[in-house]
Every structure is written in C-alpha cells, then in structure tokens.
Amino acid sequence: MSAVNIWEKMxxxxxxxxxxxxxxxxxxxxxxxxxxxxxTTREVESIYDYVDELGSDNAIFISFDFAPGxxxxxxxxAVAVMRxxxxxxxxxxMTANYPLHHGMMLAAMEYVFNPTTEGFYEDVDFxxxxxxxxxxxxxxYELIEAWENQGNQLPEGALGWVFEGRDYAxxxxxxxxxxVILGMTVSIETQYPVDAHGNSTGEMPMLQEHKSLREVDxxxxxxxxxxxxxxxxxxxxxxxxxxxxGLTAVMATDYFPYxxxxxxxxxxxxxxxxxEYEVLLTENGITPSTDKAFRGMDVQSAAHILIILLxxxxxxxxxxxxxxxxxxxxxxx
Amino acid sequence: MKRxxxxxxxxxxxxxxxxxxxxxxxxxxxxFAYYTDWTPIIxxxxxxxxxxxxxxIHSHKIRRKAKNWQYSYAVLIPLFGMPILAxxxxxxxxxxxxxxxxxxxxxxxxxxxxxxxxxxLLAFYIASAAFRAFRAKSALATVLLLAAVVVMLGQVPIGExxxxxxxxxxxxxxxxxxxxxxRAIMLGVGFGILATSLxxxxxxxxxxxxxxxx
Amino acid sequence: xxxxxxxxxxxxxLLLLPALSVAQSVDxxxxxxxEVQLEQPDPGLDVPGTITVLDRKNDAGDLLVVSFEQPxxxxxxxxxxVYRRVAGESDAEAWNLVEIIPADEPPEFIDGYDPEYPIxxxxxxxxxxxxxxxxxxxxxxxxxxxxxxxxxxIYHTGKTRVLIAGGLFIFLIFYYFAKAQRGAKMYLxxxxxxxxxxxxxxxxxxxxxxILYVPGLSSIADVATIASLTILGRVxxxxxxxQTPLIVPNRDPIVFxxxxxxxxxxxLEAGRPDAYDPDSVFFLTTSQFAFVAGVNGMMMRExxxxxxxxxxxxxxxxxxxxxxxxxxxxxxxGTDAVTQLPFFITxxxxxxxxxxxxxxxxYLGQEPKQIGALKGQDACKGIIMGFITVAxxxxxxxxxxxxxxxxxxxxxxxSPIME
Numbered sequence: 005m006s007a008v009n010i011w012e013k014m015x016x017x018x019x020x021x022x023x024x025x026x027x028x029x030x031x032x033x034x035x036x037x038x039x040x041x042x043x044t045t046r047e048v049e050s051i052y053d054y055v056d057e058l059g060s061d062n063a064i065f066i067s068f069d070f071a072p073g074x075x076x077x078x079x080x081x082a083v084a085v086m087r088x089x090x091x092x093x094x095x096x097x098m099t100a101n102y103p104l105h106h107g108m109m110l111a112a113m114e115y116v117f118n119p120t121t122e123g124f125y126e127d128v129d130f131x132x133x134x135x136x137x138x139x140x141x142x143x144x145y146e147l148i149e150a151w152e153n154q155g156n157q158l159p160e161g162a163l164g165w166v167f168e169g170r171d172y173a174x175x176x177x178x179x180x181x182x183x184v185i186l187g188m189t190v191s192i193e194t195q196y197p198v199d200a201h202g203n204s205t206g207e208m209p210m211l212q213e214h215k216s217l218r219e220v221d222x223x224x225x226x227x228x229x230x231x232x233x234x235x236x237x238x239x240x241x242x243x244x245x246x247x248x249x250g251l252t253a254v255m256a257t258d259y260f261p262y263x264x265x266x267x268x269x270x271x272x273x274x275x276x277x278x279x280e281y282e283v284l285l286t287e288n289g290i291t292p293s294t295d296k297a298f299r300g301m302d303v304q305s306a307a308h309i310l311i312i313l314l315x316x317x318x319x320x321x322x323x324x325x326x327x328x329x330x331x332x333x334x335x336x337x
Numbered sequence: 338m339k340r341x342x343x344x345x346x347x348x349x350x351x352x353x354x355x356x357x358x359x360x361x362x363x364x365x366x367x368x369f370a371y372y373t374d375w376t377p378i379i380x381x382x383x384x385x386x387x388x389x390x391x392x393x394i395h396s397h398k399i400r401r402k403a404k405n406w407q408y409s410y411a412v413l414i415p416l417f418g419m420p421i422l423a424x425x426x427x428x429x430x431x432x433x434x435x436x437x438x439x440x441x442x443x444x445x446x447x448x449x450x451x452x453x454x455x456x457x458l459l460a461f462y463i464a465s466a467a468f469r470a471f472r473a474k475s476a477l478a479t480v481l482l483l484a485a486v487v488v489m490l491g492q493v494p495i496g497e498x499x500x501x502x503x504x505x506x507x508x509x510x511x512x513x514x515x516x517x518x519x520r521a522i523m524l525g526v527g528f529g530i531l532a533t534s535l536x537x538x539x540x541x542x543x544x545x546x547x548x549x550x551x
Numbered sequence: 552x553x554x555x556x557x558x559x560x561x562x563x564x565l566l567l568l569p570a571l572s573v574a575q576s577v578d579x580x581x582x583x584x585x586e587v588q589l590e591q592p593d594p595g596l597d598v599p600g601t602i603t604v605l606d607r608k609n610d611a612g613d614l615l616v617v618s619f620e621q622p623x624x625x626x627x628x629x630x631x632x633v634y635r636r637v638a639g640e641s642d643a644e645a646w647n648l649v650e651i652i653p654a655d656e657p658p659e660f661i662d663g664y665d666p667e668y669p670i671x672x673x674x675x676x677x678x679x680x681x682x683x684x685x686x687x688x689x690x691x692x693x694x695x696x697x698x699x700x701x702x703x704x705i706y707h708t709g710k711t712r713v714l715i716a717g718g719l720f721i722f723l724i725f726y727y728f729a730k731a732q733r734g735a736k737m738y739l740x741x742x743x744x745x746x747x748x749x750x751x752x753x754x755x756x757x758x759x760x761x762i763l764y765v766p767g768l769s770s771i772a773d774v775a776t777i778a779s780l781t782i783l784g785r786v787x788x789x790x791x792x793x794q795t796p797l798i799v800p801n802r803d804p805i806v807f808x809x810x811x812x813x814x815x816x817x818x819l820e821a822g823r824p825d826a827y828d829p830d831s832v833f834f835l836t837t838s839q840f841a842f843v844a845g846v847n848g849m850m851m852r853e854x855x856x857x858x859x860x861x862x863x864x865x866x867x868x869x870x871x872x873x874x875x876x877x878x879x880x881x882x883x884x885g886t887d888a889v890t891q892l893p894f895f896i897t898x899x900x901x902x903x904x905x906x907x908x909x910x911x912x913x914y915l916g917q918e919p920k921q922i923g924a925l926k927g928q929d930a931c932k933g934i935i936m937g938f939i940t941v942a943x944x945x946x947x948x949x950x951x952x953x954x955x956x957x958x959x960x961x962x963x964x965x966s967p968i969m970e
Contacts, residue, residue: 463869
C-alpha cells in the first residue's frame with residue numbers, strides 16, 4: 005500500500021468511525037465527572053442580574069418554545085430561571101407555543117416540584133389553598149404563614165412553598181401563539197380563561213395583579229425555533245416588555261443582532277448558556293448545586309476536542325497526501 | 338375567476354395591512370383584530386385537510402399493498418391513537434397531559450426520547466460534516482478553519498483551561514465579524530422579502546397560487 | 552410591574568425623618584414651616600391638587616395621559632389611588648380604581664391599559680385621586696372633569712421615517728419594474744445553484760428515480776415559503792414534461808394545500824395533467840423532528856436522485872442534507888436562515904444563499920417584471936450601503952475630533968424601537 009493510499013483512506017474514512025468516536029466521547033464523561041469550570045459571560049449575567057432585581061411585586065413569563073428534540077439544551081435554561089424566580093418569590097407565568105411544547109412545560113414543573121430533585125420546591129395546588137384565597141389571604145408571606153398555621157410543614161430538602169395561582173400559573177399552549185402574545189398585551193385572561201389544569205385564571209391573585217403583559221417585567225423564551233422572535237415583535241416592540249432569549253447553540257449566533265440592538269436583555273446560548281446560569285445560581289446560594297447543563301459541559305468539551313482532532317487529522321492527510329495540488333476532492337461519501 | 342378572486346383578496350388584504358401599520362385609529366385596530374380572529378380558524382380547517390391527506394395517502398398504500406406499506410400502519414395507528422387516548426383518560430382539560438394518564442406516559446417515554454434522539458443525531462452529523470468541510474484549501478478557507486477551531490474551543494470549559502484568550506477571542510469573533518457578515522445577509526434577505534411581498538401583493542408573482550406564472 | 556420595590560426603603564426613610572427631626576429640634580430653633588408641620592394635629596392626609604388629563608397622541612382613542620399636582624405635605628402618604636368614572640354619573644359605585652401610584656413615583660400615568668376598565672373613544676370622564684396611608688385609609692381630593700376626550704388618530708406621526716424609507720424602497724422596485732417592462736436590458740449575475748436545477752432534474756429522469764422537494768418547515772406566513780412555492784411551480788412544470796416522479800412532503804397544513812395546487816397546476820400547464828400523482832404532495836406532521844425522521848426514511852427507502860431543500864429551515868437542515876448526501880443524491884438547498892447556511896453549504900452540491908432564494912423565481916422565469924424587481928432590490932441595497940459608508944466616516948470623525956455627528960445621523964434616520 006503506497007503512502008498516498010493511506011492518506012486517501014484517511015480522507016475517505018467511513019463516517020461510521022466518526023459516529024462511533026462521537027458516541028464514545030459523549031458517554032464516557034457521564035461516568036467520569038471532570039467538573040471543568042464554567043466562566044460566565046455578560047450575555048447570561050445580564051439575565052441573571054435582571055431577574056435577581058425582581059421580587060414578589062413583579063412577574064415574569066417563561067415561554068416553553070421548544071420541542072422534546074431540543075430539550076437537552078432548552079430545558080435547563082427554563083428550569084434555572086424558574087428556580088431563580090421561585091427563590092425570589094417572583095410569580096411565573098408559563099406558556100407554550102405548540103402542543104408538544106406544552107408537554108415540556110409540564111415536564112419542567114414536574115422536575116422542579118419533584119422531591120427527588122436537589123433543591124426542589126413544594127407545590128400547593130390551586131384547589132388546596134382555596135379557603136385561604138377566599139378569606140383574602142393572597143400575599144406571599146401571609147399566605148405561607150397561614151398555610152403553615154394550618155398544620156402544613158415544608159418537607160425536608162424543599163427550598164420553599166410555591167402556590168399555584170400565586171407563584172406560578174401554567175397557562176400552557178394556545179393556538180397561533182404569535183397572536184396570543186399580541187392579545188396578552190391587552191389582557192392575559194382573555195387569551196387564557198383557564199390554565200392547563202382547568203383552573204379559572206380570573207381567580208388567580210397573580211393574574212389579578214398582572215392583568216396584561218404591560219404589568220409583567222420580563223419574558224424568557226426558551227426556544228428551539230424562530231418563535232423566540234415573536235416575543236420581540238409582538239411584546240417588546242409593541243409595549244417594551246424586556247425579553248430574554250434562551251436558544252440552542254446552533255441558533256445562538258443568529259440572534260446576536262437582537263442583543264446588540266438592545267432588543268433583548270440577554271441570551272443563553274445552548275448548553276453552555278444554561279450551565280452559566282446554573283453556576284450563577286449555585287455561586288449565589290440560590291440552588292444547592294449545579295444541574296444537568298453543567299454536567300453536560302464535560303461531554304461538550306470532549307466532543308469539541310474530538311471534532312478539532314478530526315479536522316487536524318483531515319488537514320494533515322490533505323496536505324501530506326498532496327491533495328491540495330489537485331482541484332477537487334469529494335471524500336467521505 | 339378562479340384566480341382573480343384570490344388575487345384580489347391578496348391585493349386588498351396586503352394593502353390594508355400595509356396601511357394598518359400607519360393608522361392607529363380604532364377602525365384600523367378593529368380590522369386588524371378581525372384578521373387575527375380569522376387566522377386560527379383557517380389554521381384549524383387546514384389541519385383537517387392535512388390529516389385527511391395523510392390518511393388518504395397511507396390508506397391507499399395499505400390498500401394497494403405498495404412498497405413498504407407496513408410502515409403506513411405505524412403512521413395511522415398513533416395518528417388516531419394518541420387523540421383517542423388523550424380523551425379516554427383525560428386527567429384534566431389539557432387533554433390528559435398530567436402524569437397518571439396513558440397519554441402522558443407515551444408522550445414522556447416514547448415521543449420525548451424519540452425526538453431527542455433525532456436532534457442528537459446532529460452531534461454525529463456535525464462531526465462528520467466538519468471533518469469533510471474544514472480543509473485549508475485556500476487562504477480564506479484557512480481563516481475559516483482557524484476561526485472555527487477558536488470558537489469551538491472557546492465555547493467549552495476546556496478552552497478556558499488552555500488560556501483566557503481563547504473564549505474571549507471566540508466571543509469576539511461571534512460578536513463582531515460574525516455579526517457583520519450576518520447583517521449583510523440579513524439586509525439582502527430583508528429586501529428580498531420586501532420585493533417578493535410586493536410582487537405577491539400586486540400580482541406580479543402568481544406561481545404560489547398554482548401554475549408557473551403568466 | 553415594578554411598582555413597589557422601592558417603597559419599602561422609601562417608607563423607612565419617611566418614618567425615620569420625623570424621629571430625626573424631633574431629635575434635632577432639641578438643639579435647633581424650629582423654622583416656621585416645620586413648626587406648622589409638627590403642630591398639625593392629624594386630621595388626615597393632605598390631598599392632591601389639580602388633575603390634568605390629556606389625549607395621548609398616536610393611539611386608537613383608548614388612552615389618556617393623566618397627571619396631578621402632588622399635595623404640599625406628603626408626610627404619611629404611602630400611595631395615590633386614582634379613580635375614574637364617566638362624567639355626569641352620580642352613582643358612587645361608578646368610580647373605578649384605575650391606578651395605584653406609589654408616593655415616590657412621578658404623579659403621572661397613562662390610563663386605559665387596564666383591560667377591565669378600558670377608555671372609550673369620545674367619552675368624557677372624570678377623575679378623583681385619594682392619598683392613601685400605610686393602613687390603606689383613603690383621603691379624597693376634589694373631582695375633576697377631564698378637559699378632553701380620547702380621540703383616535705388617522706396617522707401615526709412617529710412612523711414618518713418608516714413611511715419615507717418604505718415609500719422610497721417601494722418606489723425603486725416599481726421604477727425598475729416599469730423600466731424592465733419597457734424592454735431595458737438588465738444583466739443578471741449567474742447563480743450556479745439555479746443553473747444546476749435543470750441538470751438535476753435531467754439526472755433524476757435519466758436514473759429513473761424520484762425528485763424530493765422540501766418547501767421548508769415554516770408556515771405560509773414566511774416569505775421564504777412563498778418563494779419556495781413559486782420555485783416549486785417552475786420545477787414541477789419541468790418535471791411534468793419529463794414525467795419524473797416527484798415527492799413533496801409538507802410540515803404545515805396550509806403550505807400543503809398550496810403546494811398541492813401549485814404542482815397540480817404546473818402539470819396542467821405542462822400539458823400532462825394525467826401524469827399528476829395525487830399522492831406526490833402530502834402532509835407529514837407538524838412536529839419538527841418527526842418530520843425529519845419521515846423525510847430521512849423516504850430518502851433511504853426511495854433513494855431520490857435529486858433533493859431540493861428550499862425555504863425556511865431550522866436545526867433539521869443538517870439532518871436532512873447529511874442523510875441526502877449519504878443516499879447519494881444531488882442536493883440543491885436554499886434558505887434565508889443564516890444559521891443553517893453553513894450546514895447546507897458543507898453538505899449540498901449547490902446552495903442559494905439568503906436573497907438568492909428570492910431571486911430564483913425571477914431567474915427561472917426570466918420575465919421582465921421579475922428581473923426588474925431584482926434590480927430594484929439592488930438599488931435599495933445601494934442606498935443602505937451608502938448610509939453605512941457615511942456612518943463609518945462619521946464614526947471615525949467622532950473618534951478623531953470628539954464630535955457626536957454619528958448620533959445625529961442615527962437620530963435622523965432611525966425610529967425608536969417601541970411604539
């Protein structure tokens with residue numbers, strides 16, 4: 005076998021070897037935890053700082069604009085901001101722009117309210133605190149006091165109580181979502197007369213205090229598609245609602261112009277962005293430990309290194325084999 | 338007639354929407370609200386047509402025992418099975434999305450993993466495409482190659498360990514040269530959209546109504 | 552809204568102030584004003600003065616700008632409750648609480664945003680404002696009738712720049728339409744991807760294999776989808792002549808119905824209505840990755856000789872194109888999704904970049920008006936390039952001479968992002 009043939013073989017390597025390599029480097033870091041440090045960037049810090057300034061008088065939207073496909077990237081972002089909001093007692097409206105995304109919203113709630121999650125929140129159903137609501141106890145702190153006076157005890161490991169209708173409203177999916185955003189600039193209740201669990205939104209204290217998007221302080225769209233721009237077009241441009249983007253890594257570069265133009269307050273790009281938010285939460289004592297995105301960064305490091313090695317290998321073969329002198333080469337088919 | 342009426346609707350609708358942007362008056366808002374009320378209704382009807390098309394094609398395939406006809410069952414059974422399941426065990430108004438229902442189980446344990454699998458294929462394909470595409474064939478290709486390596490390393494913690502300058506340079510590439518190029522393309526796209534919209538509104542471009550021009 | 556967060560520290564300062572002043576009064580001689588303040592018994596809070604109501608410009612006639620004079624003595628005032636009712640009503644129940652303004656915020660707000668209490672155009676309202684103390688007790692000021700009613704405007708004065716720019720660009724495109732129709736010769740830069748379309752169709756015909764055409768994954772509201780459908784019409788017409796099988800999977804039900812009509816009509820115009828297969832255009836699913844799985848499956852089973860991906864694509868672009876390249880098809884892609892372009896460029900044989908997708912229909916049709924529109928686009932870009940160059944020069948001058956002419960230019964040509 006001549007030397008040229010080796011280089012040619014290297015260039016035309018069966019892509020299944022590459023797939024195998026990626027498979028291996030994706031699995032191994034799950035067993036060997038490197039825990040490499042993640043440094044935060046200003047794009048993510050600006051979202052964190054903004055949310056951190058808010059309190060129980062404010063409200064935010066978290067829009068689940070992603071399908072299960074991109075949930076590995078998008079879910080940690082939504083979960084991180086949700087936990088930050090719950091920690092600061094900021095009421096959270098949750099929406100979804102597609103039926104499948106509705107399922108993602110419920111999955112996120114399930115995760116944050118699940119006692120097996122480290123640093124979970126104890127959820128109180130809308131119906132369960134009906135008597136207190138009807139007695140006019142709707143402020144967060146008086147509500148916690150009254151609730152605990154009724155003999156309810158915060159489970160061990162839980163970071164706090166969250167009351168449905170006071171701390172969050174799972175609004176969910178509504179068809180033609182861009183028009184729903186537009187409608188919510190006038191009234192949230194007309195767009196969502198009931199929430200995802202069939203509760204009347206008109207009875208929810210948080211909807212009585214925040215009737216339209218004008219009375220909301222931020223919307224995070226954790227998005228796997230171009231739907232994130234709807235929030236800018238219909239909410240930001242119409243009435244100046246601050247928007248934060250949570251985007252997949254592939255999309256992230258596409259949306260930098262919105263950031264530079266000041267149309268969004270910040271942007272979390274891919275797993276890295278989510279990991280940065282998790283680091284900020286942990287560093288500031290909001291969550292006891294970092295979460296899935298941070299763990300995933302090891303995998304991403306390993307995969308990027310492998311891709312770079314492959315590129316170097318390809319170029320060595322390209323030059324050593326003398327292919328740079330030829331005009332065209334189609335390899336790998 | 339068959340084409341004149343739709344063209345008229347497009348023209349009137351297009352011009353109205355253009356004018357609407359500049360008129361804040363209540364009448365203009367009402368027209369816009371009227372339009373936004375209509376859209377979801379049309380979408381709902383179109384979905385019926387879509388599901389009808391899918392059902393027709395796959396039942397044809399099964400009836401004719403066409404090539405790979407067995408797969409058609411894999412389309413038709415879940416297509417009708419999921420809505421039926423959602424309404425047989427509706428745990429809530431949301432169509433049985435809450436945890437105990439069978440619908441929720443299938444959604445979380447079949448649909449979510451399948452879709453995540455499809456998306457994760459990207460990692461494999463990106464690796465294979467990067468291997469083939471990033472060759473230092475010319476000076477420009479070399480610049481592209483180096484930029485790609487810096488950005489890739491800058492995005493992950495290991496880049497940080499190699500040197501602070503790596504993530505910073507990576508971000509700089511994303512924030513400035515990358516944005517400049519994107520803006521140029523976006524401006525071109527913007528004018529393309531403007532011209533195409535005008536062609537459609539004024540009936541210069543009629544292909545989308547069926548048929549190749551004229 | 553961020554209404555009250557600052558109230559807590561402000562209130563603490565307010566509460567501390569009297570204590571401080573009492574402490575200081577031991578050593579200091581009281582000023583007459585302070586004396587009055589201290590000696591006042593506590594009959595209640597001072598109330599706001601005149602309320603001014605103005606019509607808000609550039610609205611639908613559903614907003615009023617309300618401002619009021621703050622009371623002379625603001626001690627103990629926690630917030631102001633603003634009430635509104637239709638003028639002339641005597642019923643006390645008719646007063647609606649439309650706004651609560653914390654004492655430390657400016658005494659001004661825009662009324663009409665609350666969906667429960669909208670403002671109707673042409674209706675005269677009256678207002679009264681109460682000072683509220685920490686216990687929620689209200690001390691009402693006098694009732695003021697609004698001096699004006701809300702009127703909707705016919706033209707939004709804030710959008711004049713958009714009108715000028717939009718008008719100019721539209722004029723340029725129409726100018727070149729007309730010029731092309733008069734028979735002016737216009738040069739079109741050859742685009743390899745478009746020229747390859749015929750070759751790609753021919754290849755499929757020779758091989759006796761189908762052609763796959765994906766019109767993007769977006770809705771009909773996306774102009775890229777419409778551009779793709781116009782290309783589909785022209786491509787389908789050629790395919791009809793050669794009688795090559797065509798596969799058009801759709802993700803959006805409306806796009807599906809339009810695509811079906813487009814293909815049917817193309818076969819009719821090509822004189823081959825009999826060759827049209829009603830199963831060739833179909834709806835697949837609205838789910839992004841399920842759509843990819845479906846199309847990829849078709850590529851691997853049917854092995855189409857040529858794949859077209861024209862329209863709007865997201866993360867699925869590489870999944871489609873890489874599978875297509877694996878199946879050995881010739882691939883022509885085109886999208887205005889900038890992020891997906893690298894994926895198409897690396898895996899497809901030809902890629903239409905951004906606006907080339909919109910230009911493709913004109914290239915394929917070679918109709919004068921279509922080509923005129925392309926020239927119009929170029930002229931528009933010329934103007935933008937001119938502005939960028941001027942801005943660059945101004946930016947340099949600003950840095951060198953420490954001036955602010957770039958800001959002046961920006962203010963001149965841009966509109967605020969918000970309405």
